[in-house]
Amino acid sequence: MRTALVIGTGLIGTSIALALSARGVTVHLSDHDPGTARTAAALGAGTEAPPEGPVDLAVIAVPPAHVAATVARAVRGGLARGYLDVASVKGGPRRELEALGLDLDSYLGTHPMSGKERSGPLAATADLFEGRPWVLTPGRGTDTEVLNLALELVSLCRGVPVVMDADAHDRAVALVSHTPQLMSSMVAARLRDAEESAVRLCGQGIRDVTRIAASDPGMWIDILTANPGPIADVLSGIAGDLQDTVQALRALESSDEDKRQGGVRLVEDLLRRGNAGRSRVPGKHGAAPAAYEVVAVFVTDRPGELARIFADAGEAGVNIEDVRIEHATGQQAGLAELTVEPSAAPLLSAALRERGWSIRQ
Ligand SMILES: NC(=O)c1ccc[n+]([C@@H]2O[C@H](COP(=O)([O-])OP(=O)(O)OC[C@H]3O[C@@H](n4cnc5c(N)ncnc54)[C@H](O)[C@@H]3O)[C@@H](O)[C@H]2O)c1
Numbered sequence: 001m002r003t004a005l006v007i008g009t010g011l012i013g014t015s016i017a018l019a020l021s022a023r024g025v026t027v028h029l030s031d032h033d034p035g036t037a038r039t040a041a042a043l044g045a046g047t048e049a050p051p052e053g054p055v056d057l058a059v060i061a062v063p064p065a066h067v068a069a070t071v072a073r074a075v076r077g078g079l080a081r082g083y084l085d086v087a088s089v090k091g092g093p094r095r096e097l098e099a100l101g102l103d104l105d106s107y108l109g110t111h112p113m114s115g116k117e118r119s120g121p122l123a124a125t126a127d128l129f130e131g132r133p134w135v136l137t138p139g140r141g142t143d144t145e146v147l148n149l150a151l152e153l154v155s156l157c158r159g160v161p162v163v164m165d166a167d168a169h170d171r172a173v174a175l176v177s178h179t180p181q182l183m184s185s186m187v188a189a190r191l192r193d194a195e196e197s198a199v200r201l202c203g204q205g206i207r208d209v210t211r212i213a214a215s216d217p218g219m220w221i222d223i224l225t226a227n228p229g230p231i232a233d234v235l236s237g238i239a240g241d242l243q244d245t246v247q248a249l250r251a252l253e254s255s256d257e258d259k260r261q262g263g264v265r266l267v268e269d270l271l272r273r274g275n276a277g278r279s280r281v282p283g284k285h286g287a288a289p290a291a292y293e294v295v296a297v298f299v300t301d302r303p304g305e306l307a308r309i310f311a312d313a314g315e316a317g318v319n320i321e322d323v324r325i326e327h328a329t330g331q332q333a334g335l336a337e338l339t340v341e342p343s344a345a346p347l348l349s350a351a352l353r354e355r356g357w358s359i360r361q
């Protein structure tokens with residue numbers, strides 16, 4: 001692929017454009033808000049100048065409700081050899097396009113399973129898709145050339161291609177993406193009117209559970225309204241668990257010991273099912289979930305602190321698999337939690353202690 005046109009230069013479009021530009025593709029940027037395309041160009045994602053002729057691939061990265069019309073306009077304008085979109089739902093846009101009577105052989109619906117709770121080009125990064133699944137939903141008539149262009153795009157973005165049927169994709173993301181967004185919003189919504197004395201105690205648990213509750217409601221309304229049935233199916237299972245859990249907790253308040261034991265069993269069963277589900281979440285780069293250990297290091301809030309820890313870990317020959325910072329409320333300090341292979345944990349702890357770091361046991 002030598003040339004591409006990205007239509008919609010928000011978080012996803014600009015992240016794709018940055019990755020393609022970094023790998024030598026000439027990328028043209030377009031957005032219905034010219035200021036947004038200008039920002040993306042200023043970040044090094046490509047040029048605002050329109051292409052002189054058809055590009056190899058047009059990437060449509062606009063909100064789901066605008067996908068069909070934008071793809072149709074691009075196809076009718078003959079802007080590219082192949083067209084793909086990246087919307088979070090796949091069945092609806094395809095059906096809308098079919099209803100428009102368009103020849104869809106040069107179009108492919110895709111969905112990168114990576115994003116952020118922030119929108120717009122300023123949140124974009126070239127490495128957003130590295131190691132993440134990228135779903136491709138070819139139809140019966142999809143041109144091989146377009147499929148190959150899409151595979152090249154995923155490879156240039158260092159993603160992992162996964163071929164799926166559009167409706168199967170929508171059922172899967174109802175479970176792994178759309179319902180989690182709603183659950184996160186529901187937990188966060190409890191905080192809106194909560195007492196300040198409670199909110200100031202927020203620790204890492206609620207931060208993890210509510211991160212995506214900061215997402216753009218406009219975008220999510222589009223996504224949820226395009227996939228209501230499968231999401232309602234998942235939520236109704238969760239509603240059953242919620243109802244049982246409320247009853248179990250009420251039983252725990254009872255003075256009847258048998259009722260109390262029944263409540264404990266029910267809550268324990270839920271927690272164990274949760275452990276089993278969580279253990280199925282794929283690890284880094286889509287690999288099987290790995291059992292790692294965490295080495296927690298006290299850090300003060302000053303420039304270069306993390307760089308020094310990483311350099312010390314590197315000198316000790318330890319590869320850091322992941323890192324998370326737990327910030328202490330009201331203090332200029334926190335804990336850097338370094339995730340490493342179990343065999344490397346004692347080595348890392350000893351090496352960091354030797355270099356003056358304080359390790360939490
Ligand atoms: N945010 C995520 O985590 C995520 C992850 C994977 C896929 N997606 C999908 O990617 C697409 C883009 O999402 P985003 O997060 O980048 O949103 P965003 O709000 O950051 O960017 C969307 C951009 O599209 C532009 N736009 C809107 N309508 C347009 C039109 N008709 N023509 C041209 N430009 C138009 C907007 O001005 C905006 O710059 C959506 O379909 C979304 O479902 C999002």
Ligand SMILES: O=C(O)C(=O)C[C@]1(C(=O)O)C=C[C@@H](O)C=C1
Pocket residue numbers: 087088112113114115116117118176177178212
């Ligand atoms: O991690 C986030 O913040 C996301 O928004 C990611 C996420 C997801 O649910 O995994 C959200 C919606 C997209 O369609 C794809 C990715």
